[in-house]
Amino acid sequence: MWLWFSKLGSPKWFYELSGKWLPWLIATMILFLVIGATWALLYVPQDYQQGLTNRIMYVHVPVASLSLSFFPLMAVAGTITLVWKMKLADMVVKVAAPLGAWFTALALASGSIWGVDTWGTWWIWDGRLTSLLLQLFLLLGIISLRSALEDSDAAARACALLSIVGCINVVVIKYSVDWWNTLHQPGTTFGMSSDQPNGPEFWIPLLIMGIAVALFFTVSLILATRNEILERERRSQWVQELVQE
Amino acid sequence: MNKQRTSTGQAFWATLQRDLLIAYKRKNDMANPFMFFLIVASLFPIGISPDPERLAEIAAGVLWISALLASLLAMDNLYRADYEDGSLEQLLLSPHPLYFLVLAKNIAHWLVSGLPVVLVSPLIAYMLNLPSESYMILFVTLLLGTPVFSLLGSIGVALTVGLGSRGLILAVITLPMSVPVLIAGTLAIEQTSNGASLSGFLAILGAMLLASISVAPLASGAALRISVN
Structure with a gap:
């Protein structure tokens, strides 16, 4: 088990293995994305209240739910960085932060577009929106800390620590913001009740889109990590050989 | 070798006294945050x-954000x-658990920068026309909440202590983390003025304080070890 673990930490091994996976992952992603998007955008019956607007749900819900997974991911990778000093884990922490910021921003943007039609406003200080916004700020903080620290080893450990602290904090923020919001807006009708699809004709395409976006997330993370590996290992022999090919 | 062995408690008090003494000698550093708050x-x-009624509505939030x-x-x-x-390196080299030394520094820092703000808050509350029955609540919640700001901020400072331009990064890292305390503090004032019971809010703020006392110095210590290589 430990052999496998230390092997996983080797950037070269990961680079080769992920190179074999990538074509399959991308193919599956495209398959799911095409089926899911066509189904969701053309064939799902219109919502009797929201009409066509409802179709943005098929982008918003998968993106928003995935954006919540970034902090746990970064906290786990950060712990591995701090405890076992595994280079690959630090690369994941580094590339996940901007990716997470993009996912969070996308979730907020798609939510705004949905909101302007259903709630009649681009922004409202709703619990979910506020906690996502604060998560975005925390991710931007991690990114700017990384770019401010010059020594890459110190940056790795500092960002790992901040990811762990941030992960705990995101949970506290989530609960406190929900609490703040429910006290402020009793009997709110916003919530997300409209994303409780009532029949399989609604939730099956949502599931397919969910898988497609999850695959997109995996593919982006792997591509970004591979990029980071090449950059950091540019002096090692195997990268030089790879470039020369 | 074994000439003078200090206990962890002695080290804790020594650090606390030293920091308080330094703060006392540099009264300007001490006064600046206080002036800033005012x-x-x-x-x-x-x-x-300047309308008193509108001020009364925002007073609690203004005081908390200024703090x-x-x-x-x-x-x-x-x-x-x-x-x-x-001297930070010496602190890290000391055989005592870093947790207590960092905690001592945080306590000393709060005593000179946080406590004055809390003490003067009723005066500002009066000037902002906060309803007088909320003074006590404001005072108590700030007393519980501002140490949490210090303890959380300490993690951010420890991470950025070696940087040239740390001010803005520190703000970006620390401010979002402080949101839960801000929410609990302002809600306590607002809800109790609507007749809600105070004890729940005090319990939540107290829980936040205890949680950050027990965890934040550990994180600060780890961050200091990273920054001071």
Whole structure:
């Protein structure tokens, strides 16, 4: 088990293995994305209240739910960085932060577009929106800390620590913001009740889109990590050989 | 070898006394956050409205946000001087658990930068026309909440202590983390003025304080070890 673990930490091994996976992952992603998007955008019956607007749900819900997974991911990778000093884990922490910021921003943007039609406003200080916004700020903080620290080893450990602290904090923020919001807006009708699809004709395409976006997330993370590996290992022999090919 | 062995308790008190003494010798550093708090709080009536009724509505939020910003501003000199003159390295080399030493530094820092803000808050509350029955609640919640700001801010300062331009990064890292305390503090004042019971809010703020006392110095210590290589 430990052999496998230390092997996983080797950037070269990961680079080769992920190179074999990538074509399959991308193919599956495209398959799911095409089926899911066509189904969701053309064939799902219109919502009797929201009409066509409802179709943005098929982008918003998968993106928003995935954006919540970034902090746990970064906290786990950060712990591995701090405890076992595994280079690959630090690369994941580094590339996940901007990716997470993009996912969070996308979730907020798609939510705004949905909101302007259903709630009649681009922004409202709703619990979910506020906690996502604060998560975005925390991710931007991690990114700017990384770019401010010059020594890459110190940056790795500092960002790992901040990811762990941030992960705990995101949970506290989530609960406190929900609490703040429910006290402020009793009997709110916003919530997300409209994303409780009532029949399989609604939730099956949502599931397919969910898988497609999850695959997109995996593919982006792997591509970004591979990029980071090449950059950091540019002096090692195997990268030089790879470039020369 | 075994000449004078200090206990962890002695080390804790020594660090606390040393930091308080340094703060006492540099009264300016001590006064700045306090002045900052007064000025920021008095900018709100000028910027928003001098109307007493509108001020009464926003007073609690203004006081809490000003206290948060003052604490952020004060954070910068928590480890910087020690980092520059090398005494931070000595602190890290000490055989005592870093948790207690960091906690002592945080307590000393809060006593000189957080406590004055809390003490003067009823005066500003009066000037902002906060309903008088809320003074006590404001005072108690700030007393519980501002140490949490210091303890959380300490993590951010420890991470950025070696940087040249740390002020803005510190704000970006620390401010979002302080949101739960801000929410609990302002809700306590608002809800109790609507007749809600105070004990729940005090329990939540107390829980936040206890949680950050037990965890934040550990994170600060780890961050200091990273920054001081």
